[in-house]
Amino acid sequence: MKNRIEIVGVGMTRAAEEWELGLLDIAIKAAGMALDDAKCDKVDAVVVANALGGALGDQQNLALHVASGLGLEQVETFSVSCDEASGGSAVRLASALIVSGMHETILVVGAEKTSDALPDMLETVRAAGLDSANETSFGFSPTIAAALGMQQYLSTYKLDKELFFHIAKVAHAHGATNRNAMFRWTLEPAQYNKSPIVATPLSVCDNAPPCDGAAALVVKKASAQTSRVCILGSANVAVEKGIVHPITRLSLPAATESAKAAWSESGCDRSAMSFFELHDSNAFLAILSIEAVGLAEPGEALMRAAAGDFHLKGPSPLWTFGGHKSRGHAPGAGGIYQIVEAVLGLRGDAGENQVLNADKAMVQCLGSFGAQAVTHVLG
Amino acid sequence: MQIAKSWRRQPSNLRLEGTRCTACGHLAFPATIRCRQCGQAEFDVYQFTGFGEVVVSSIVYEAPRDFGEHVPYCAAVVRLEEGISIATMITDVDPEDVSPGMPVEMVTRRIAAQGDKGPILYAYKFAPLLENQ
Ligand SMILES: [Zn+2]
Numbered sequence: 001m002k003n004r005i006e007i008v009g010v011g012m013t014r015a016a017e018e019w020e021l022g023l024l025d026i027a028i029k030a031a032g033m034a035l036d037d038a039k040c041d042k043v044d045a046v047v048v049a050n051a052l053g054g055a056l057g058d059q060q061n062l063a064l065h066v067a068s069g070l071g072l073e074q075v076e077t078f079s080v081s082c083d084e085a086s087g088g089s090a091v092r093l094a095s096a097l098i099v100s101g102m103h104e105t106i107l108v109v110g111a112e113k114t115s116d117a118l119p120d121m122l123e124t125v126r127a128a129g130l131d132s133a134n135e136t137s138f139g140f141s142p143t144i145a146a147a148l149g150m151q152q153y154l155s156t157y158k159l160d161k162e163l164f165f166h167i168a169k170v171a172h173a174h175g176a177t178n179r180n181a182m183f184r185w186t187l188e189p190a191q192y193n194k195s196p197i198v199a200t201p202l203s204v205c206d207n208a209p210p211c212d213g214a215a216a217l218v219v220k221k222a223s224a225q226t227s228r229v230c231i232l233g234s235a236n237v238a239v240e241k242g243i244v245h246p247i248t249r250l251s252l253p254a255a256t257e258s259a260k261a262a263w264s265e266s267g268c269d270r271s272a273m274s275f276f277e278l279h280d281s282n283a284f285l286a287i288l289s290i291e292a293v294g295l296a297e298p299g300e301a302l303m304r305a306a307a308g309d310f311h312l313k314g315p316s317p318l319w320t321f322g323g324h325k326s327r328g329h330a331p332g333a334g335g336i337y338q339i340v341e342a343v344l345g346l347r348g349d350a351g352e353n354q355v356l357n358a359d360k361a362m363v364q365c366l367g368s369f370g371a372q373a374v375t376h377v378l379g
Numbered sequence: 380m381q382i383a384k385s386w387r388r389q390p391s392n393l394r395l396e397g398t399r400c401t402a403c404g405h406l407a408f409p410a411t412i413r414c415r416q417c418g419q420a421e422f423d424v425y426q427f428t429g430f431g432e433v434v435v436s437s438i439v440y441e442a443p444r445d446f447g448e449h450v451p452y453c454a455a456v457v458r459l460e461e462g463i464s465i466a467t468m469i470t471d472v473d474p475e476d477v478s479p480g481m482p483v484e485m486v487t488r489r490i491a492a493q494g495d496k497g498p499i500l501y502a503y504k505f506a507p508l509l510e511n512q
Binding site: 121133136138144148197199242243247248 | 384434438439456491
């Protein structure tokens with residue numbers, strides 16, 4: 001890639017229910033950590049990803065307020081809202097501003113505050129990223145769509161529901177050693193099997209738990225001899241909207257095309273990736289993502305998970321810090337958490353979550369039930 | 380759903396009306412104002428027959444806000460006989476008895492009320508096809 005972007009600083013808050021901190025507080029906290037890590041006190045622009053704040057009656061135009069709160073003056077600010085693809089989209093925008101020559105150094109923040117909303121209100125607002133007139137208004141949500149998708153997947157491939165345990169198990173195995181994770185415990189089959197059903201066959205344990213959280217990056221144009229982690233390729237692909245498409249086709253063309261384009265730009269392919277961070281807001285999108293980027297053949301994601309492929313020491317390590325499932329799911333910030341975690345892994349700073357000799361990583365987030373996919377290749 | 384929005388949606392919500400592109404014949408449900416297949420903007424109203432079959436279904440126990448009154452209810456993807464798949468609720472049947480391939484037809488039902496005093500949305504759901512049809 002000719003116009004590489006380097007990531008000079010990262011920061012993230014713990015994923016949790018932060019009763020004493022508001023949306024703006026956690027955004028500023030993560031941003032401050034990234035600026036400190038970058039040893040940087042001046043940026044040209046601030047891009048902030050957030051999916052739900054406006055609809056939940058919280059702060060709108062968050063980027064302006066984050067910049068102001070940080071005391072950054074004379075900066076250009078952008079607030080990015082692309083459902084659960086907000087984080088990846090914000091990094092794409094920052095990269096474009098740098099590659100265009102418009103700016104040199106940009107602070108990118110993803111933040112979400114879910115714990116102030118009652119659960120049914122939160123589910124309704126999360127559902128607004130779907131087709132509002134034809135799906136949300138009729139009582140559909142990402143969770144119900146995922147339930148339908150799981151059912152279709154199980155009947156198409158003639159599989160048992162219990163196999164989905166292995167998806168949650170991988171995430172929890174890695175999240176158990178992540179000090180920022182909300183659920184730091186390993187998962188046993190008995191615990192999975194007794195998890196309450198939300199919509200058949202999906203249980204609470206097949207959904208990533210909503211949480212408050214913020215993560216941030218400082219990015220700039222890479223110097224020729226940089227040794228820092230760089231963005232080697234990226235792509236943001238949108239396809240026809242509608243929950244019926246992933247449910248009936250059991251595929252995510254946006255995820256496949258976005259991965260291909262990002263790999264092509266980076267000059268490497270899947271086999272060169274040391275680990276993967278894919279979108280696991282629920283188990284259905286998780287397995288379709290795994291198959292979309294070629295980590296399993298169609299219908300085999302659950303078997304590959306059961307075989308141990310996705311563990312830290314397996315052939316295709318996945319969700320190295322627990323993914324959204326174990327770390328916690330802060331929808332608009334998720335895409336930035338994934339990149340921050342990947343940077344730690346590539347720097348060799350991942351501690352117990354380290355993939356040995358990690359060299360390159362692929363990160364992907366999805367919006368509007370997979371109709372949008374943003375992929376970054378880092379290395 | 381706000382009153383104006385609900386009013387605007389009446390043709391599709393109450394009559395299952397969509398559009399048929401006069402240039403390429405592409406069917407759209409709900410109605411569109413620009414054909415996503417050919418870019419043309421002239422349409423005939425297309426009345427979908429309202430017959431179809433269940434592709435996949437789920438019994439919902441935890442509903443989004445304003446839908447709690449229906450729990451447990453059956454959410455499904457129904458493929459209309461014209462070939463378009465839609466997300467809808469299945470009604471007039473025990474959710475346990477709904478299965479893929481089941482023939483269904485469109486009916487008009489109460490979808491949700493916005494709180495205690497808000498407008499009530501009436502629109503399509505699908506029910507098992509009566510045997511004499
Ligand atoms: Zn047309």
